[in-house]
Amino acid sequence: MTTAPPRPAGDTTAPASVRDTRSGNLAELLAESARAHGRMDRTAYIDEHGEHSFRSVHEGAGRAAAAFAAHGLGPGSRVLVALPDGLDLVRAFLGALRVGAVAVVVNSTFHPDEMARAGRIAEPDAVVATPELEGLFTAPVLTPDRLSGDGGPVPPYAECAPGTPAYAAFTSGTTGDPKLCFHTHADAEVLDQAAGRAVGVTEDDVCYSVPRMNFAYGLGNSLLFPLLRGAATVLTARRLAPADCLALLARHGVTVHYSQPTFFAHMLTHPGAEEILGRLRVAVVAGEVLPRALERRLRHILGERLLNVYGTTEIGHALLANGAGAYREFTLGRVLAPYRLRIVDEEGRPVAAGTEGRLELAGPTIGPGVARGSDVPLRTAPGEWYSTSDAATADPDGFVTVHGRLDDVEIVGGINVHPTEIEDRLMEHPAVEEAAVCSVRHDNGVSALRAFVVLRAGVDAVAAQDVRQELLATARTTLTWYKVPEDVVFVTSLPRNHTGKLLRRTVRAQAAGGSSRH
Known part of the structure; x- marks a missing residue:
């Protein structure tokens, strides 16, 4: 089935396109959007230090751009930004775009080995990070303090075509090393037309x-x-x-x-x-x-x-x-x-x-x-x-x-089973907080399903046994036979990556080894 939606009516919330700016630069589009709508003195961000106006955000981005330019960064450079969410990250991101560099934001809480791997993948010309991360990269590290000081004259917005890369994001790397997905100076307005308009910010x-x-x-x-x-x-x-x-x-x-x-x-x-x-x-x-x-x-x-x-x-x-x-x-x-x-x-x-x-x-x-x-x-x-x-x-x-x-599909008796369907049924029980289902293969070669369940706080061991029987009984009466778990194992938590996604491969490995039983 192929689906193509009707195009919605126009939206005048923001300038229509980077093509409307002099440079075609996304950083200029964001600044001009605030200026054109009289927002420069309105609150853009709120953090532990208070409120920050759109003007202070874009002026801070200009100072970061000046520092980047002073270090020889410009069109085509890659800047790895290893900072937690905050004004420093926003200013570094916009400052990199202003000079025509590609901003690559990475999880600042990564283990040092993961952070070093991110540096090898991104191959940055500079890194924005706190001093303690400096030894993890071969590229020079610029601290937020160096980007917020007087780095010289603020450079003009680098001229960019709509297809010029502006930033890159790492994939989650659930099936191997993360990859870099590049997005252009024109992408933000398209994303805003779609998701931004759906949210209706x-x-x-x-x-x-x-x-x-x-x-x-x-x-x-x-x-x-x-x-x-x-x-x-x-x-x-x-x-x-x-x-x-x-x-x-x-x-x-x-x-x-x-x-x-x-x-x-x-x-x-x-x-x-x-x-x-x-x-x-x-x-x-x-x-x-x-x-x-x-x-x-x-x-x-x-x-x-x-x-x-x-x-x-x-x-x-x-x-x-x-x-x-x-x-x-x-x-x-x-x-x-x-x-x-x-x-x-x-x-x-x-x-x-x-x-x-x-x-x-x-x-x-x-x-x-x-x-x-x-x-x-x-x-x-x-x-x-x-x-x-x-x-x-x-x-x-x-x-x-x-x-x-x-690749999350489980095979039971030669039949494909979507675990989410069974998990949905299990999570309808008021005592169940989370559930994950996977197949296990017994020594005789027979495959069956096993459910791993996190109970809500306050469910004691005696009640848990009743919950187990109720879950299995409900599954038997509401699901086709091959979708019914053979047993239910109670666990304190389910394995998830840093994005919150369930790590099904880990669940399967635990099921195969029996390490999740307790």
Whole structure:
């Protein structure tokens, strides 16, 4: 099935294009957007030090650009930014763009080995980081203090074509070394037309994103969309615990909150969570399949103010959204203009509505990852199909359901099983916090399913045995026989990567070795 959405009406929130600027530079577009709409003295960011205006953000970016230029950085240079979310990161990112360099933001909490690997992959000409990271890189390290001082005259915005690379994001590296996906100076406006418009960020909003700016998704949430659209954004250097996040939402009157399903589930275990989340104008959930039980609970609190979105690092943000105006329960909504999608079989032929297949995408911002920063950035043509690793279906009205990664499929008795379907059923039990299902092979060669379950706080050992029997009984009465777990193992937590995604390979390895039983 191939789906192409109608193009929505015009949006005058921000200047239409980098083509409207003198230089074609994204950093100039963001500054001119604030200036043209009279926002320079409005609050752009809020952090532990107070409020910071759009003017101070862009003036700080100019000082960073001056420092970069003084160190010989310019068009084509790569700048690795290894800083936590904060004003220093924003200014370094915009300053790099201003001189025509490519900004590559990396997780500042990486283990030293991972950080060194990121440096080898990015091959930067300079690194922006704190002094203690200096020994991890061969490139010179510039500290935030050096970027905020008097580095000389502020250089003009480097002239850039729409296809000039502006920044790059690392993939999560769940199937090997991370790759770099490059995005251009023109991509931000396309992402804003799609995901930014779906979220509907305005000058009246206060935003907070749990996903950090080293992810393409977090970068859009905390930098691109609010700077284009004039919203205020709360920044925290560390990723908050769920209870701390709830307190922050209440303290700052956050209206747009972005997070992953697991984080929302953990927030809901705390007193007052429903009241705080219920004040949001929109709650955006992404990063993994949203369990049905959690969607029901969030819909009860938020209704269509819950926006479930789908995207990839290669795209740059989201291209599917299920929320106000285009909502259908338990789907990811429809594709957002100007993107297109289709669902194909193993031979690459489009399938009929309702038939499961592989999700393929087309659009103007898709940049498949490359192994090294010095590699020629890959870009798909706007009409060229990019193949994901996700299994999906689309109904006749174009509402898409993503079932999970194709390599997440478990095989039981020669039959393909999507674990998310079973996990959804298990998580409907009020005592279950999280669940993961995988197949195990016994010594006799027979495969069966095993469920790993995290119980909610307060469920004691005696009650847990009752929960186990109830889960198995429910599975037997509501699922086809080959989807019923053979047993349920209670665990204290499930393995997840730094993005919050479930590490299914680790779950399988633990199941095979029996190391998760306790």
